[in-house]
Amino acid sequence: MLQSFKLFFNCNLVRSRSYSGYYVSRVRYLKRLKEDDEACREALKSGIFLLYHKLSPLLRETSSGIYTLASLKTSGFNTTPFKLFHYVNKRILHMHLYICMPISVDLEHILEKVGKDKHFVNESFLLGCTDKGEPQFSLEVGDIDRSALEQECRGMFVDLRKAFFMLPGPESPLAAKGQALLRWHQTNCFCSATGQPTIRNQSGSFRVCHSSGITYYPKMAPVVIVLVSDGSRCLLARQTMFPLGMYSALSGFCDMGESVEETLHREVAEEVGLEVKNIQYSGSQHWPFPQSSFMLACHATVNPDKTQVNIDKAELEDARWFTYEEITEALRKPPLDPRREPPVFWVPPSYAIANQLIQEWANQQQLSRKLHGLK
Numbered sequence: 001m002l003q004s005f006k007l008f009f010n011c012n013l014v015r016s017r018s019y020s021g022y023y024v025s026r027v028r029y030l031k032r033l034k035e036d037d038e039a040c041r042e043a044l045k046s047g048i049f050l051l052y053h054k055l056s057p058l059l060r061e062t063s064s065g066i067y068t069l070a071s072l073k074t075s076g077f078n079t080t081p082f083k084l085f086h087y088v089n090k091r092i093l094h095m096h097l098y099i100c101m102p103i104s105v106d107l108e109h110i111l112e113k114v115g116k117d118k119h120f121v122n123e124s125f126l127l128g129c130t131d132k133g134e135p136q137f138s139l140e141v142g143d144i145d146r147s148a149l150e151q152e153c154r155g156m157f158v159d160l161r162k163a164f165f166m167l168p169g170p171e172s173p174l175a176a177k178g179q180a181l182l183r184w185h186q187t188n189c190f191c192s193a194t195g196q197p198t199i200r201n202q203s204g205s206f207r208v209c210h211s212s213g214i215t216y217y218p219k220m221a222p223v224v225i226v227l228v229s230d231g232s233r234c235l236l237a238r239q240t241m242f243p244l245g246m247y248s249a250l251s252g253f254c255d256m257g258e259s260v261e262e263t264l265h266r267e268v269a270e271e272v273g274l275e276v277k278n279i280q281y282s283g284s285q286h287w288p289f290p291q292s293s294f295m296l297a298c299h300a301t302v303n304p305d306k307t308q309v310n311i312d313k314a315e316l317e318d319a320r321w322f323t324y325e326e327i328t329e330a331l332r333k334p335p336l337d338p339r340r341e342p343p344v345f346w347v348p349p350s351y352a353i354a355n356q357l358i359q360e361w362a363n364q365q366q367l368s369r370k371l372h373g374l375k
């Protein structure tokens with residue numbers, strides 16, 4: 001298990017470094033913004049803002065019909081490079097126009113139009129920074145005329161669950177992070193020891209109660225998710241609250257003081273009455289629904305002669321073993337279309353780590369079938 005962990009983290013490090021040579025400087029820049037209020041306030045001027053209305057992100061449809069997160073900028077950024085370089089060198093001017101043009105709507109101007117003070121952008125929370133080094137922020141617009149703002153921004157606020165189906169892969173985690181951070185701040189305005197208000201730092205990386213001296217940091221609840229296999233089939237389950245026909249891997253919150261392995265053994269025993277072995281770490285994911293969870297995904301096996309499930313009906317509506325053929329068919333199905341009847345059996349979409357586990361299991365089955373000369 002430990003080895004798999006090491007391998008995973010090393011791979012991720014290599015991946016991050018290779019897709020951007022500026023990884024270290026970006027990370028250090030972000031660390032400075034988190035710790036230095038003044039630097040973070042300055043960064044707001046060149047920031048990219050993701051807007052949320054009652055925690056729903058603002059999306060925009062591109063000319064090719066694809067939805068993306070709508071990124072807005074403040075006038076500080078849009079005009080300064082132009083003024084600075086216009087008189088210096090025409091080539092530089094062209095370069096900057098090229099970089100700045102895609103984002104044409106000025107956030108401060110828009111916010112003023114819907115009755116917000118231009119200093120309202122200071123209420124944003126730092127999310128990260130782009131490959132180009134532009135800091136990204138999330139901003140909850142609160143109680144405003146929603147449709148007026150949508151019109152001004154040429155976009156629409158979409159419930160995050162729906163947005164996950166519409167956004168291209170890499171944008172979903174960013175939308176989720178923005179929502180999670182906003183939600184955490186909304187629900188941690190008071191100190192649980194004194195009842196006094198907590199005060200945020202500029203980046204939003206923590207809140208402090210000046211009365212008790214307690215610092216609160218944004219939290220995620222660790223959850224273990226496991227795909228159990230008996231060698232030729234995998235075990236999937238559904239809760240009554242799941243959409244019709246959807247089955248997923250078993251999951252459960254870590255109890256205080258538990259290791260990943262302990263949670264995994266306990267949850268499988270509690271929910272389906274099985275004892276697992278051969279735990280293998282697969283990956284992790286921040287999951288925003290219903291509140292921030294930190295999903296730790298693993299594979300595990302049971303003896304092929306001990307596969308009888310005994311379902312805890314208080315937790316699960318059903319749990320069943322699925323064959324390789326059933327799984328590959330479910331994986332082939334296109335993403336769920338809300339306008340059509342859901343299929344009889346389907347698995348979570350690709351943005352959910354459960355899908356990654358199922359995909360990995362299918363790939364592994366395919367490989368061992370090839371080795372054994374099966375189709």
Ligand SMILES: NC(=O)C1=CN([C@@H]2O[C@H](COP(=O)(O)OP(=O)(O)OC[C@H]3O[C@@H](n4cnc5c(N)ncnc54)[C@H](O)[C@@H]3O)[C@@H](O)[C@H]2O)C=CC1
Binds near residue numbers: 225252287352353
């Ligand atoms: N991204 C993915 O692929 C998947 C994500 N999930 C997520 O995993 C999470 C946990 O899965 P479940 O099987 O429902 O957990 P679970 O099997 O532990 O059952 C949930 C129950 O645990 C209790 N609980 C204990 N600690 C809790 C905490 N910190 N927060 C909330 N409830 C707590 C509550 O009584 C709750 O009703 C869910 O939020 C679900 O959305 C689940 C499956 C797939």
Ligand SMILES: [Mg+2]
Binds near residue numbers: 250251252271315
């Ligand atoms: Mg569960």
